[in-house]
Amino acid sequence: FGSTCVLGGRVLPGIAVGGGLRRMSTTLPEISGSRSSVEAKSLRSKSSSAILQPTTQARFGYLGQLSLREAQGNSDALRTVSALDGASFLPHVMTMQRASTPWQYNTPTRLLEEPLNLGGEAEEDDDEGTRGGKSKHQASTTDIASRKNLTASQPLPANYVRRIRRRAQDSRKGPVDYRQQLADLKLLADSASRSGNIYQALQAYHKMGVVLDNQGMHQEAVQKYKQFLSLCITSKNTQGEALAYNCLGINTFKCGQMDESIQYHNKHLELADGTGRLIAHTNLGIVFQAMGLAEHAAIHHQHAIEYANRMGAKDAQCFTVGNLGIASAAQGDLQTSRICLQYHLNAAQKQRQVAGDSKFAQHTFKSVSNLAFHRLGQVNTTDGRLDEAASHFEKAMEVAKSKNDQHSEEQSGAMLGIARGLQNFEQHCQALLSDGGS
Numbered sequence: 001f002g003s004t005c006v007l008g009g010r011v012l013p014g015i016a017v018g019g020g021l022r023r024m025s026t027t028l029p030e031i032s033g034s035r036s037s038v039e040a041k042s043l044r045s046k047s048s049s050a051i052l053q054p055t056t057q058a059r060f061g062y063l064g065q066l067s068l069r070e071a072q073g074n075s076d077a078l079r080t081v082s083a084l085d086g087a088s089f090l091p092h093v094m095t096m097q098r099a100s101t102p103w104q105y106n107t108p109t110r111l112l113e114e115p116l117n118l119g120g121e122a123e124e125d126d127d128e129g130t131r132g133g134k135s136k137h138q139a140s141t142t143d144i145a146s147r148k149n150l151t152a153s154q155p156l157p158a159n160y161v162r163r164i165r166r167r168a169q170d171s172r173k174g175p176v177d178y179r180q181q182l183a184d185l186k187l188l189a190d191s192a193s194r195s196g197n198i199y200q201a202l203q204a205y206h207k208m209g210v211v212l213d214n215q216g217m218h219q220e221a222v223q224k225y226k227q228f229l230s231l232c233i234t235s236k237n238t239q240g241e242a243l244a245y246n247c248l249g250i251n252t253f254k255c256g257q258m259d260e261s262i263q264y265h266n267k268h269l270e271l272a273d274g275t276g277r278l279i280a281h282t283n284l285g286i287v288f289q290a291m292g293l294a295e296h297a298a299i300h301h302q303h304a305i306e307y308a309n310r311m312g313a314k315d316a317q318c319f320t321v322g323n324l325g326i327a328s329a330a331q332g333d334l335q336t337s338r339i340c341l342q343y344h345l346n347a348a349q350k351q352r353q354v355a356g357d358s359k360f361a362q363h364t365f366k367s368v369s370n371l372a373f374h375r376l377g378q379v380n381t382t383d384g385r386l387d388e389a390a391s392h393f394e395k396a397m398e399v400a401k402s403k404n405d406q407h408s409e410e411q412s413g414a415m416l417g418i419a420r421g422l423q424n425f426e427q428h429c430q431a432l433l434s435d436g437g438s
Contacts, residue, residue: 087275087279087313089318089319090112091318091319091344091348091351091364091365092113092115092319092364092368092371093323093326093371093372094116094117094323095113095116095286095319096113096116096250096282096283096286097282097283098110098247098250098279099243099246099272100275101206101243102239102240103165106168106172106203106207107203107206107210108169108172108207108211109151109152109166109169109170110210110213110214111144111151111213112147114147116286118286118290118326144214144215144216148214150360153358153363154360155355155356155358155361178214182212185205185207185208185211186208188204189201189204189208198231198234201231202231202232205224205231206225206240206247208221209221209224212224213251218254218255219251219255221247222248222251225244225247225251229241229248232244238271241271242268242271242272245264245265245267245268246264246268248260248264249261249262249263249264249267249287253283253290265283265284265287266284268283274307274310275307275311278313278320281300281304281307282301282304282320282323284297285299285300285301285323285327288300289330294327294328294331295331298324298327298328301323302324304316304320304323305320305321308320314350315351317347318347319344321343321347322340322343322344324336324340325337325339325340325344325375326375329375329378329382334383335383337379338376341372341376342376345369345372345373345376348365348368348372349365349369363403366402366403367403370405370408373392373393373412374392374393374408374411374412376388377389377390377392377393377396377416377419380392381415381419386420387423390420393412393413393415393416393419394412396412397412397413397416400412
């Protein structure tokens with residue numbers, strides 16, 4: 001696995017892996033969406049096979065077509081399912097990616113995953129929170145409330161089936177207290193198990209895991225996901241098994257169990273389709289990055305880019321390239337990091353134009369831009385490009401101020417002061433020497 005990337009006609013240098021310089025075949029397409037004739041022909045052939053015949057639509061409808069998901073040997077059926085039920089991604093970097101829950105599962109709405117600050121200024125604060133055996137990402141009551149508000153403000157998905165499913169989730173009337181929800185689901189799971197309805201029981205355990213995750217109780221959720229996994233294996237439910245491995249991999253990571261997390265994500269990688277492999281490689285890269293193994297992280301982020309390119313998913317390309325930029329900076333490859341982070345920033349801005357001016361879109365892309373400008377400033381400072389670094393920190397401060405993020409504004413302001421101080425440091429030293437000599 002190498003690391004040479006072509007970015008808008010520009011070749012990114014290779015990343016040293018295992019003491020040698022290897023090259024990779026990852027190609028980052030133009031953000032404008034232009035494609036070569038061969039690639040366009042390939043994509044047309046794939047998309048044409050995913051178009052539903054009018055008679056098929058009339059007879060079965062969209063939901064009927066999705067029932068073909070179990071036809072693992074029928075590539076045309078699976079391509080149809082992918083066209084109808086494709087995944088969408090947010091542009092945040094260093095964010096654990098959740099696998100899509102099957103549309104049949106009537107699960108509660110899951111709170112959005114937050115970006116991780118790996119190698120940032122707040123890392124020491126995070127380390128203090130891990131002492132005493134507590135979850136590294138244990139959520140506070142205020143944090144949960146803000147995440148609930150943000151999740152509730154999401155626009156409806158563009159995908160037809162996911163849109164209908166979201167409306168059904170929003171219209172659900174159930175207990176407000178999560179403890180009552182867990183009690184009801186436990187009763188349902190026990191009843192379904194006694195009656196031999198494994199499919200209903202495994203869904204109930206998965207729902208319990210989601211409810212606990214939304215409360216920040218990740219260790220408790222692990223136990224529910226393990227029961228969910230056990231029932232999926234017993235019933236030979238491959239799709240549910242892959243989902244369980246994804247949930248367990250993310251939760252064990254949040255609980256600081258890195259080795260277990262890697263094992264679960266590798267299991268997910270073995271069972272997943274193209275989208276699932278993109279998710280698994282992204283999560284593995286983040287776990288290795290958190291462990292300080294930037295070379296391993298870069299390899300997985302490169303694979304994630306490859307799958308994003310195969311899918312032609314611009315939203316996935318945005319965050320996978322950004323993840324590679326962060327891993328490259330940790331390796332000391334500042335040129336690759338700078339190019340990747342700039343690509344990530346430009347791609348996010350393109351996505352914002354498509355997303356519109358909703359409050360959710362404004363909040364999301366301001367957060368992404370703020371982090372991207374700040375990281376670009378850090379990379380340029382390390383690389384001695386102090387003028388560019390100061391410019392990026394100024395932009396990061398402007399974005400943070402526009403979204404009333406005082407903490408981020410103070411961080412970027414401090415780094416701006418350092419960059420400007422370094423700009424004039426040599427002149428200041430020379431002035432002191434000249435004054436001392438006279």
